[in-house]
Amino acid sequence: xxxxxxxxxxxxxxxxxxxxxxxxxxxxxxxxxxxxxxxxxxxxxxxxxxxxxxxxxxxxxxxxxxxxxxxxxxxxxxxxxxxxxxxxxxxxxxxxxxxxxxxxxxxxxxxxxxxxxxxxxxxxxxxxxxxxxxxxxxxxxxxxxxxxxxxxxxxxxxxxxxxxxxxxxxxxxxxxxxxxxxxxxxxxxxxxxxxxxxxxxxxxxxxxxxxxxxxxxxxxxxxxxxxxxxxxxxxxxxxxxxxxxxxxxxxxxxxxxxxxxxxxxxxxxxxxxxxxxxxxxxxxxxxxxxxxxxxxxxxxxxxxxxxxxxxxxxxxxxxxxxxxxxxxxxxxxxxxxxxxxxxxxxxxxxxxxxxxxxxxxxxxxxxxxxxxxxxxxxxxxxxxxxxxxxxxxxxxxxxxxxxxxxxxxxxxxxxxxxxxxxxxxxxxxxxxxxxxxxxxxxxxxxxxxxxxxxxxxxxxxxxxxxxxxxxxxxxxxxxxxxxxxxxxxxxxxxxxxxxx
Numbered sequence: 419x420x421x422x423x424x425x426x427x428x429x430x431x432x433x434x435x436x437x438x439x440x441x442x443x444x445x446x447x448x449x450x451x452x453x454x455x456x457x458x459x460x461x462x463x464x465x466x467x468x469x470x471x472x473x474x475x476x477x478x479x480x481x482x483x484x485x486x487x488x489x490x491x492x493x494x495x496x497x498x499x500x501x502x503x504x505x506x507x508x509x510x511x512x513x514x515x516x517x518x519x520x521x522x523x524x525x526x527x528x529x530x531x532x533x534x535x536x537x538x539x540x541x542x543x544x545x546x547x548x549x550x551x552x553x554x555x556x557x558x559x560x561x562x563x564x565x566x567x568x569x570x571x572x573x574x575x576x577x578x579x580x581x582x583x584x585x586x587x588x589x590x591x592x593x594x595x596x597x598x599x600x601x602x603x604x605x606x607x608x609x610x611x612x613x614x615x616x617x618x619x620x621x622x623x624x625x626x627x628x629x630x631x632x633x634x635x636x637x638x639x640x641x642x643x644x645x646x647x648x649x650x651x652x653x654x655x656x657x658x659x660x661x662x663x664x665x666x667x668x669x670x671x672x673x674x675x676x677x678x679x680x681x682x683x684x685x686x687x688x689x690x691x692x693x694x695x696x697x698x699x700x701x702x703x704x705x706x707x708x709x710x711x712x713x714x715x716x717x718x719x720x721x722x723x724x725x726x727x728x729x730x731x732x733x734x735x736x737x738x739x740x741x742x743x744x745x746x747x748x749x750x751x752x753x754x755x756x757x758x759x760x761x762x763x764x765x766x767x768x769x770x771x772x773x774x775x776x777x778x779x780x781x782x783x784x785x786x787x788x789x790x791x792x793x794x795x796x797x798x799x800x801x802x803x804x805x806x807x808x809x810x811x812x813x814x815x816x817x818x819x820x821x822x823x824x825x826x827x828x829x830x831x832x833x834x835x836x837x838x839x840x841x842x843x844x845x846x847x848x849x850x851x852x853x854x855x856x857x858x859x860x861x862x863x864x865x866x867x868x869x870x871x872x873x874x875x876x877x878x879x880x881x882x883x884x885x886x887x888x889x890x891x892x893x894x895x896x897x898x899x900x901x902x903x904x905x906x907x908x909x910x911x912x913x914x915x916x917x918x
Contacts (some may be wrong), residue, residue: 443540465512518547594639695746773810790829843907858884
């Protein structure tokens with residue numbers, strides 16, 4: 419049985435089809451641009467019912483500025499001339515709100531070629547427009563962010579390795595402006611031996627193969643100087659997997675590399691000094707014993723005997739050598755963090771008394787006048803008695819060392835709120851103000867480097883004081899005008915515990 423012949427589509431069917439469409443505004447205009455038909459999509463999109471809009475000119479849907487430019491009439495003229503016209507722009511709803519529309523206007527002609535009017539299809543693209551604008555703003559913010567970064571050189575390469583973009587960090591790091599470098603191959607940043615070995619090309623090949631490549635090595639600035647760089651190259655692919663180029667991020671690590679080298683050198687030096695201190699202590703022990711035995715033996719002959727004088731010189735120098743060895747051992751303890759602190763209530767008046775007793779020989783040798791000012795009310799801290807005695811002894815010894823013969827040294831103790839303050843002052847040459855910030859560093863001595871020292875010792879004492887005070891939860895400060903005779907003052911502040 420032959421298939422039934424389909425019933426011809428009637429004009430009324432087309433009308434029902436158009437009127438039922440809800441996602442597109444589809445309507446007809448007469449040759450002058452007045453609305454003739456209206457569908458559901460238009461009612462939803464523009465807010466007008468058919469009764470409200472049919473017969474009115476379609477320019478009612480355009481912003482005032484566009485109507486003033488006669489843009490609606492121009493659209494009809496373009497459509498009549500070319501057959502159709504497409505545009506995107508802002509349109510106006512009945513309530514005055516704007517929406518972003520895609521518009522297609524088609525000129526309609528009868529079988530006799532006579533112009534019958536226009537078909538107009540309108541689609542609301544506001545959401546797409548919003549998303550595109552958000553994307554544009556996001557890309558703009560990202561571009562501004564990348565271009566403004568100063569600490570990293572961030573730039574793009576095309577698939578062949580030629581520079582396609584250049585940020586401020588790249589200009590600062592490498593010395594080239596964007597005009598000087600865009601379009602050139604990125605191998606200009608590599609030393610000649612790297613270029614000869616095709617290392618830049620190898621980096622790109624690895625990035626394409628693995629997605630990214632990271633390296634650390636020497637790179638060149640525009641002026642030919644070298645810098646130590648960390649480099650990350652990332653291969654860029656589009657949504658279809660096609661290779662579009664590379665992103666290259668370079669960071670100047672020259673200063674970090676120098677600091678690492680200095681820290682490693684310092685670590686090795688402190689290890690060497692610690693080992694040296696231990697090695698020197700072994701032969702010193704029998705020498706000290708022998709010198710003491712010589713001093714205990716009855717002196718033969720006149721005190722002016724050269725042998726007696728030599729014996730006393732030997733005793734003094736051995737004592738000095740022992741102190742230097744102790745300083746070397748303290749260097750090792752400071753560097754390795756092996757200084758242990760006991761915690762128990764400690765009466766600071768006793769600490770000062772013991773420190774004064776320990777440094778009495780140095781005070782007497784320099785014929786100094788030592789003033790001790792202690793409060794009657796006991797001041798106690800939580801800490802290590804032996805280490806606190808070491809703190810005060812080092813400060814007193816430092817004062818005797820830098821005070822002139824017959825100088826005045828003062829040590830005092832007082833309560834300051836919830837802290838105890840212990841001070842040691844002298845009337846020596848003082849410390850230049852510019853050196854105060856360095857005075858607690860290891861091996862530091864005011865007024866010169868290691869090769870220019872005018873006083874004995876390794877410059878460990880104040881560094882050790884700073885470390886021990888910090889381990890007790892306190893602070894130590896140095897004050898000096900740097901004027902001869904006004905000396906220096908060191909103040910140790912420690913938190914008090916349980917007062918009587």
